[in-house]
Amino acid sequence: FITEGRSVDKTIKRKEYDFVVDEAGLFTHIGLFSIQTKHRKETPMDNITVPPFMNVTFTPVGNLMGVTAEVDGREGIFLLDSGAPCLVLNSRYFATETRQTLGSMGVGGRISGTDIITVKSFKWQQFEKVHIDVMTMDIAHLEEALETEILGLIGFEELEHFELHLDYKSKNLLLFGLDKEGETVAEIRMNSPRKVLKFELQKHIPVFNCKVGNRSLQLGLDTGAESNLLNLVHWEEIHEM
Numbered sequence: 001f002i003t004e005g006r007s008v009d010k011t012i013k014r015k016e017y018d019f020v021v022d023e024a025g026l027f028t029h030i031g032l033f034s035i036q037t038k039h040r041k042e043t044p045m046d047n048i049t050v051p052p053f054m055n056v057t058f059t060p061v062g063n064l065m066g067v068t069a070e071v072d073g074r075e076g077i078f079l080l081d082s083g084a085p086c087l088v089l090n091s092r093y094f095a096t097e098t099r100q101t102l103g104s105m106g107v108g109g110r111i112s113g114t115d116i117i118t119v120k121s122f123k124w125q126q127f128e129k130v131h132i133d134v135m136t137m138d139i140a141h142l143e144e145a146l147e148t149e150i151l152g153l154i155g156f157e158e159l160e161h162f163e164l165h166l167d168y169k170s171k172n173l174l175l176f177g178l179d180k181e182g183e184t185v186a187e188i189r190m191n192s193p194r195k196v197l198k199f200e201l202q203k204h205i206p207v208f209n210c211k212v213g214n215r216s217l218q219l220g221l222d223t224g225a226e227s228n229l230l231n232l233v234h235w236e237e238i239h240e241m
Contacts, residue, residue, distance in 0.1 A: 040086070040116045040133040043157075050161045051126035053186040054175040062146045063226035065173070069124040069154065071134075076151035078124075079142075080173070081224030084155030085204050087122060087129075090143075091115065091136040093151055114138075124154065127161070127175075153224065156204035165190060166223070212238050 058065040058080065065080040071089060081088075094117060115136045122129045143150050162175035163184050176184040199208040205220040215238055230238075 040135060043129055043132045047130050047132065048161070049126070049128040050177045052177045052184075053188055054125050054127065054162070054173075054177075056125065056173040056175065058171055058173055060171065061148050061150075064146070065223060066148065066150075067124065067154065067173070069122065069151070071122050071151065072120050074151065077148060078152050078154045079150060079224060080159075081153040081155055081222070082159055083205065083220075083222035083224040084153045086155045086157040087132075087134050087152065088139075088155060089117070089119075089134050089136045089152040090140075090150055091138050092140055092143075094119070094134075094136050122158075124158070127158070129158075160204075 056067055058067050059077070060066070061077065061079060066077045067080055068075060069078045070076075071094065074093070076093075091114075095115070116133050117136055119132060119134050120130065122132060122134070139150060139153070159175075162177060165174040165176075167173070174190070176186050176188070179185050197208050199206040199221070201207070202220070205222065207218050207220050210217055210219055212234075215234070217234060
């Protein structure tokens, strides 16, 4: 149906809605908002430059890691977030005239105001992506909480091209470029680690087994989390031990 209303300047505003009514006369669907779904195109490898080695110093932003990167000539702080599936830009600085809600989901529920835009280039030291579709999202709440201007999040699709070595104490990140077989190509080699933990990659999250008391649990590793999180269901079980 169509509604009409007369504004202060006496112009007529028209809005269209759609709805579905079942045989009992009950509404089964009311389309009050027009939502358009966009799909982000996968970036071909020809558009990606992966260096053999990168040595990055990160800046603590709260309990998170901030690194300097650049999108279309604009340089600023990005959070290193392996829990993000892809590169995410702050819609506050990278917005389109018409924002399309994509209905993303996060730990805290539905995330609104997301969109997909195309940028000419993303540069992080020698690592570069050109002509790519990028998700934008309103992350003003992060800026306010961390009191830092944040241009976006560097996620799994950027990090999967490297073997990562994180040194929180020295605030240092070493990234070793990988070939198609997943082997490092840099001549630089690190000493063998003291301890190795096997994990299973569930979507883009490394998941490993652990024990809390006599309870076996699976935990996911996420560099974008400021603290440890435990499912409330498991907490109740562990608390009763």
